[in-house]
Amino acid sequence: MAAGRLSQGRLIAGVAAVLLFILMFIPWFEIPGVEAQLPEEVTSSVDLSGTPGIESQSVNAWEAENPLDVYLLITILITLAGVALAATGRGGSATLMPLSAVTFLLGAIGTIQVLYQVFDVPGDLTRKVGLFLGLIAVAGIAVGGYLSMSEEGGAGERY
C-alpha cells in the first residue's frame, strides 16, 4: 500500500473516517441525573452513589438510541474501502458512480444528520464534546470526498 498514490482528498476523507470511528466511543450526550435537583441536605446526609438515575450518565454514539451510529459506520467503511482501493491501485472500473462521489454524498448526508442532532437533542439530554467533534469529522469526510471528486474531474476512478 503506497500513501503516495492517495490524492489529498482521499487522504483527508480517510483520516476523517478513522477519527470519526474513534470519536464515536467518546461521550456524545449526557443524561442528567436527579442528584443536581435534590436539596443539599439530602445529598449530604444520604449516600446515593450507585443508585440508578441519581448521577449523570454519559452516552456515546453507539449507546444513543438512534440508527445514526449504523449510518456513520457504513459511511466510515465505504470511505476506508475507497482509500484502500486507491492506495493499492485497484480502483476498478465501475460504470455508474465514482467512489469519490459516494464518499461525498454519504459524508454530506451524515453531516446533515449530525448537525440535526446538535440542534435537536433528544429528550432532556445535554450535548457533549463527542457530538461536536463527530460533526467536524463527518464534515471532513464530505470535504475529502468533494476534493477527490474535483481532483478526478468526474472521469477518473469509478465505483
Add this chain to the structure above:
Amino acid sequence: MDTGRLSQGQVIAAASAVLLIISLFLKWFGTEGSVSISGWESQNTLDIYLTIVALFALVPTVLALTGSGAEVPFAPAAATFLLGAIGIILTAYVVIDGEGTKIGVWLALIAVIGVTVGAYLAMQDELAEEY
C-alpha cells in the same frame, strides 16, 4: 408533462417515495396507554434521512418529466439505489430495535424497499442505454 418519458423503475421509485413521505406522518411507535408518535416525532435522525432518500427518488422523475437534461456529478439512479439500500438497513434496525411498532414504520420499510427496487430497475435501464 409527458409521463411516457418515465421508465418503469422511475415510476416505482417515485410512487414509493411519495408513500415514504406519507408514512412519516403516520404512527410509528406506541404502546397501550401511551401516546403514539409519528416518524417526525420519533427522536432520531431517520426522518431526515428518509426525506433525503425520497427527494433523491423524486428529483430524477421530475427531471425526466420536464425533459430537463440537468447535469449531476453522479447518476441519480445509482445514488438513489445506494441511499435506498442504506435506508432499508436503518429502517429495519429501527423496526427490530423499537418497542410497540405501528403501521407507519412498517409502511416506511416497504416504501424504502420500493424506492430501492425502482432505483435498481432505473439503473439497469441507464446501463442498457449507455451500452
